[in-house]
Amino acid sequence: MTPLEKSEQDLDQAIRELKGEIAERPSGGMNERSDAASSSPGSLMNIPLKVQVAIGAVEMTVGELSNLGPGQTVALNKLVGDPVDIIVNGTRIGTGFLVAIPGNTPSFGIKIHSLND
Numbered sequence: 001m002t003p004l005e006k007s008e009q010d011l012d013q014a015i016r017e018l019k020g021e022i023a024e025r026p027s028g029g030m031n032e033r034s035d036a037a038s039s040s041p042g043s044l045m046n047i048p049l050k051v052q053v054a055i056g057a058v059e060m061t062v063g064e065l066s067n068l069g070p071g072q073t074v075a076l077n078k079l080v081g082d083p084v085d086i087i088v089n090g091t092r093i094g095t096g097f098l099v100a101i102p103g104n105t106p107s108f109g110i111k112i113h114s115l116n117d
Contacts, residue, residue, distance in 0.1 A: 053110050054085040055098065083113050092116070 056076025068074070078084070083095035094115035101109040 049088050050090075052087040053096070053098075054087055056084075084110065086110065086112070086115075 056078035058074055058076055060074075081097075083097055085092050086094045086096055095113045096110040097113055099109045099111050101107045
């Protein structure tokens, strides 16, 4: 038997085993499976993601960057009131608007404007 034939045979066996496992699972609607997945600790719904909000950017030289100091202001490429980018794990997924969250320690939040499909 050649290595290619052995690989094909192993793949066929793995497919048969997977089909058997799927057939043995209790039948249920998609919602049941989704609910179970979202509540189990190892599910996709529990994977942590890095969510960032980019309010703007600026391009500068190394010299300009090295001349920055405390108290200086850097103008960004967005205007006050422009939508900001929502970035998840390095990928832009939509836009939103900055909002103030009132409280003992006021903070920023984001009001979702649009999400990429």
